Amino acid sequence: MDTMERYERYKTMTDLWLAGRFVPAGDGVDGLRQAMAYTLGAGGKRVRPVLCMEFARICGLEPEDALPIACAVELLHTYSLIHDDLPCMDDDDERRGQPSNHVKFGEATAVLAGDCLQAEAFAAICDAPVEEADRFRCCRILSAAAGAGGICGGQFMDLREGPVSAEELTATDVCKTAALIAAACAMGAAAAGADEQTVAAARDFGAALGMAFQCRDDVLDGDGFCALLGAEKCQQMTEGYTHDAYRLLDAFDDTEFLRELTEKLAGRTA
Amino acid sequence: MDTMERYERYKTMTDLWLAGRFVPAGDGVDGLRQAMAYTLGAGGKRVRPVLCMEFARICGLEPEDALPIACAVELLHTYSLIHDDLPCMDDDDERRGQPSNHVKFGEATAVLAGDCLQAEAFAAICDAPVEEADRFRCCRILSAAAGAGGICGGQFMDLREGPVSAEELTATDVCKTAALIAAACAMGAAAAGADEQTVAAARDFGAALGMAFQCRDDVLDGDGFCALLGAEKCQQMTEGYTHDAYRLLDAFDDTEFLRELTEKLAGRTA
Numbered sequence: 001m002d003t004m005e006r007y008e009r010y011k012t013m014t015d016l017w018l019a020g021r022f023v024p025a026g027d028g029v030d031g032l033r034q035a036m037a038y039t040l041g042a043g044g045k046r047v048r049p050v051l052c053m054e055f056a057r058i059c060g061l062e063p064e065d066a067l068p069i070a071c072a073v074e075l076l077h078t079y080s081l082i083h084d085d086l087p088c089m090d091d092d093d094e095r096r097g098q099p100s101n102h103v104k105f106g107e108a109t110a111v112l113a114g115d116c117l118q119a120e121a122f123a124a125i126c127d128a129p130v131e132e133a134d135r136f137r138c139c140r141i142l143s144a145a146a147g148a149g150g151i152c153g154g155q156f157m158d159l160r161e162g163p164v165s166a167e168e169l170t171a172t173d174v175c176k177t178a179a180l181i182a183a184a185c186a187m188g189a190a191a192a193g194a195d196e197q198t199v200a201a202a203r204d205f206g207a208a209l210g211m212a213f214q215c216r217d218d219v220l221d222g223d224g225f226c227a228l229l230g231a232e233k234c235q236q237m238t239e240g241y242t243h244d245a246y247r248l249l250d251a252f253d254d255t256e257f258l259r260e261l262t263e264k265l266a267g268r269t270a
Numbered sequence: 271m272d273t274m275e276r277y278e279r280y281k282t283m284t285d286l287w288l289a290g291r292f293v294p295a296g297d298g299v300d301g302l303r304q305a306m307a308y309t310l311g312a313g314g315k316r317v318r319p320v321l322c323m324e325f326a327r328i329c330g331l332e333p334e335d336a337l338p339i340a341c342a343v344e345l346l347h348t349y350s351l352i353h354d355d356l357p358c359m360d361d362d363d364e365r366r367g368q369p370s371n372h373v374k375f376g377e378a379t380a381v382l383a384g385d386c387l388q389a390e391a392f393a394a395i396c397d398a399p400v401e402e403a404d405r406f407r408c409c410r411i412l413s414a415a416a417g418a419g420g421i422c423g424g425q426f427m428d429l430r431e432g433p434v435s436a437e438e439l440t441a442t443d444v445c446k447t448a449a450l451i452a453a454a455c456a457m458g459a460a461a462a463g464a465d466e467q468t469v470a471a472a473r474d475f476g477a478a479l480g481m482a483f484q485c486r487d488d489v490l491d492g493d494g495f496c497a498l499l500g501a502e503k504c505q506q507m508t509e510g511y512t513h514d515a516y517r518l519l520d521a522f523d524d525t526e527f528l529r530e531l532t533e534k535l536a537g538r539t540a
Contacts (some may be wrong), residue, residue: 143392157299159379
């Protein structure tokens with residue numbers, strides 16, 4: 001299977017799993033499920049679940065068995081997008097060319113849809129058909145990536161007004177972007193029962209890839225490090241982090257897919 | 271130790287644990303920690319952690335060992351209070367006589383403080399000094415109580431406008447109030463390694479107590495079932511659920527504390 005085929009296969013698995021998760025149940029909560037399903041189905045690239053399933057695979061697990069854990073990462077990511085778009089946060093009316101969640105369903109429902117997606121992320125891990133001890137490790141990894149040292153801390157730092165230093169911007173990106181991509185990789189390895197050193201190597205790769213991803217974003221959008229240090233320096237940073245990511249893959253076998261994906265993400269134009 | 275002494279002991283343990291959890295770390299996230307610590311320290315009665323530790327105790331675990339799990343329930347409860355108070359939700363400027371979180375720290379920080387408390391609740395469970403399999407059971411119980419079938423679903427149903435039926439109001443209260451109190455009891459039993467039947471019995475007791483608690487709230491505030499069916503009927507419901515709760519305690523030994531606490535909660539005047 002070539003890289004694009006495998007990517008599409010993982011993405012389709014993710015899309016189908018997520019589409020089946022919040023179907024109407026005929027109780028009083030269908031409106032909330034609809035709001036969750038709306039942003040979950042709004043055309044995400046599914047980079048995080050793809051990374052999670054691929055790490056599971058190269059560590060010896062069938063990707064299917066890691067699917068609920070991979071989807072847990074996407075549930076958590078989607079909650080963070082919904083909350084980031086809120087009027088009191090980044091106040092974005094659109095997300096991927098569609099009305100953002102609060103524009104479509106109102107602010108109260110959007111807050112609750114995000115809240116609920118976070119809870120459902122942990123519930124999804126608990127249901128995965130892998131060893132209980134490994135599910136538990138995934139809960140631990142995800143909760144750390146979601147909290148004050150992860151996306152909540154990163155979004156908080158991102159709300160800061162006024163000029164920021166390169167050090168502050170790095171701290172923000174590490175928490176806001178890299179932590180969850182790192183968690184996706186680490187959870188794939190953990191789901192497969194890999195030892196702690198291997199899980200840490202997967203996490204370090206994901207952290208480097210996440211920073212490369214963010215720096216490339218900054219180049220494309222002209223903000224973040226691009227605004228602070230210029231496009232050339234920001235592109236150099238993208239390449240530096242990409243180089244780190246490649247090097248960190250040396251700890252694993254069968255990494256052709258991950259190397260091609262890293263290259264694509266670091267060189268993407270949208 | 272009499273009931274009030276034991277309650278105070280559990281409450282003090284909870285207060286101290288929570289007060290030590292989000293201390294400044296000198297990074298860029300201290301403002302978020304401060305917002306979390308503010309509502310965590312704002313004078314809660316700690317009913318849920320008390321129930322959790324007492325169920326742990328009667329199922330054979332030292333209450334100290336259940337403390338992080340008990341506090342996880344309080345972290346989750348506190349997140350739900352912060353989000354419930356937001357302008358787009360119940361729009362409450364005060365909570366326990368103090369400015370609510372968004373009034374004190376701004377709406378964006380309040381949303382993030384709630385989000386982060388939810389993540390930190392799962393992180394707290396992962397750190398508890400009990401069997402890993404039992405921590406995992408607690409993660410499962412808490413994620414179910416937090417999601418669409420629990421507090422998020424309950425708050426969503428509570429946003430409904432216009433008249434509600436007694437059936438709809440029951441569904442709302444079951445999710446919004448009873449689910450987390452039930453989870454607190456079940457997690458205490460699970461933390462102690464109790465079998466699934468015992469965990470289910472603890473959960474059923476907590477669900478009945480939670481409904482009694484909510485109906486008593488309605489009597490005191492003149493809303494909910496009191497507004498719908500009248501004060502007398504609502505007080506009868508309180509007593510019916512209290513009776514159920516007592517009966518469900520018959521599955522356990524050493525329940526004097528729980529019986530007295532149930533009586534106090536069902537008869538409280540504030």
